Amino acid sequence: MPNSQHLLNEHGELTRRYFLGLSAAAVAGLGIGEAGAAPAPRQQEALTRLEYLTHSENFRNFGRGNPPPHTLPADKRREVGMDRETWQLEVVPDPETDAKVDSPLSRERGTALTWNDLMALAREHAVCYLHVMTCLNVADPCGMGLWEGVPLRVVVWKARPVGNIRRVFYHGYHNDDPKQLFQSSLPFGRVLEDPPGEPPVILCYKLNGQWLSPERGGPVRMLVPDAYGFKSVKWLNRVVLSNLFHANDTYAGGNNDIDTWLKTFARFLSYPKTARAGQPLPVTGLAQVGIAGLSAVQAWLHPAGAPLPADDPYLTKGDWKPAELLGPPAQWGGGLPEGKLPLGFDPKTGKPKEWPMRFALAHWAALLPGVPAGTYALRCRTIDVAGHAQPMPRPFPKSGQNPVHRVQVQIEG
Structure with a gap:
């Protein structure tokens, strides 16, 4: 999981809006509040620091x-x-x-x-x-x-x-x-x-x-x-x-591949390390959009001791669930003054012509169904615009690190 606090700050409001857009029943017990409710103090502190661009x-x-x-x-x-x-x-x-x-x-x-x-x-x-x-x-x-x-x-x-x-x-x-x-x-x-x-x-x-x-x-x-x-x-x-x-x-x-392009991949930013059995699991993350673009992000919760699909080294046969790709941020941040619009932005609206943008970051979120008690492996991956699932089509680390991100979640009875 990325250890830079600024990435979490940049990420918080986009994902909070996603979860508040779900039904009240879906978000019950997640600790993010009802839609339209004032954020908790810790959330408000993060929102005041919210930025998409990273300060130098x-x-x-x-x-x-x-x-x-x-x-x-x-x-x-x-x-x-x-x-x-x-x-x-x-x-x-x-x-x-x-x-x-x-x-x-x-x-x-x-x-x-x-x-x-x-x-x-x-x-x-x-x-x-x-x-x-x-x-x-x-x-x-x-x-x-x-x-x-x-x-x-x-x-x-x-x-x-x-x-x-x-x-x-x-x-x-x-x-x-x-x-x-x-x-x-x-x-x-x-x-x-x-x-x-x-x-x-x-x-x-x-x-x-x-x-x-x-x-x-x-x-x-x-x-x-x-x-x-x-x-x-x-x-x-x-x-x-x-x-x-x-x-x-x-x-x-x-011993590096020096002619490689940026790869597309997903990483977790927040997930419940522990949760109650049957409780929906809110997970969020970022995706780097490489040369191949980005069409989807998926997550998979799998019992840690259960066998993985046979003859499937890149986990293509897992029970992957769709995540929601979130839109561009309302505030770009990073100390950015007003001025010339970046390449790829519409001069009339001031917004990106397409989203996600290649060679940039995108944010995503998902609410996974609750599961029985046990220890689980939680994974996330991207799907590029050609339909390739991470880490394909270039799975080898010499051309850039893009392994499927895996974390552990403990579900308590």
């Missing part, structure tokens, strides 16, 4: 560096370009291949992109979109944000690439120690053109309407919307255009 300081943090670059003193960050006044970005050809670039953006030439240059481009080209940040090797999302930046291709074109380019690799500040280098890469085509319906790769400088903090990768990080967090390199300062035919990500050395 509340993201679960993963990173590298000794020391971690964001912990450097302010004067050192200014010295190494981790400050808006001193930041520069190089876009150069790979010297080890025959990539052809007519006007490299480089420190040596005095043509590197500066913060002021980026802000000038932002006045015409800035975009923002919702994106859930998730670590490839961790089953819970790190946080959900509204990210703003300039499409990488806009800056790449300023370097005037000519030919012999197949790969773009990039890295950020790494304490000037080659052993600490953390590098990721993308196909050149993904930088230049977005798949239908997908946002662009961006040079990101804002999170939830605020300048990107050093801890979140500021002043500028890469943001790859369809990928896990290792592609969205922090403290970005160098982009290399290469004729290399294969990826050369640092993560590849860790």
Whole structure:
């Protein structure tokens, strides 16, 4: 179960409205009150903190560096370009291949992109979109944000690439120690053109309407919307255009699939660890919406000692019950100021054009039928838009953690 309290706070009102929408008989004894009743003090406290977007300081943090670059003193960050006044970005050809670039953006030439240059481009080209940040090797999302930046291709074109380019690799500040280098890469085509319906790769400088903090990768990080967090390199300062035919990500050395897309999966956020026999069980959770989209969430309560369906490693034959996918929140939160609507939102209504949105989080809830006394395994899973049940069609952890989430519930007589 995710241990970040902010996710619970973001989740509470949506699920409370769901349960209050059920019949009085269905919600009797659940402790959530009658429809229209004032919430209990603990519920009210959670509602006042309710937000869908994660505040910058509340993201679960993963990173590298000794020391971690964001912990450097302010004067050192200014010295190494981790400050808006001193930041520069190089876009150069790979010297080890025959990539052809007519006007490299480089420190040596005095043509590197500066913060002021980026802000000038932002006045015409800035975009923002919702994106859930998730670590490839961790089953819970790190946080959900509204990210703003300039499409990488806009800056790449300023370097005037000519030919012999197949790969773009990039890295950020790494304490000037080659052993600490953390590098990721993308196909050149993904930088230049977005798949239908997908946002662009961006040079990101804002999170939830605020300048990107050093801890979140500021002043500028890469943001790859369809990928896990290792592609969205922090403290970005160098982009290399290469004729290399294969990826050369640092993560590849860790036996990871570095060409994977975000997966769709469900996780529990709240469930009764104990309940009375015959009492309906309210369960709620979140779902990460990956490249495959999301059409449904299901839950299954199974006696812990009973055998599972034979020859069914991914539990496709379980007695899965439908959960309710909840709509977008009324309040987005996260310290978000008024301003430009994200990609995928209707400018007339200010609401998402579709829900759930890919590469974002959705919330869900279910009221499961009561069961006899005993110990039970409670599971949840997603169904994507093609009908694949989690963890399919990509069940292997090297391409992202998406096991069926399992918790234990004790039913007392």
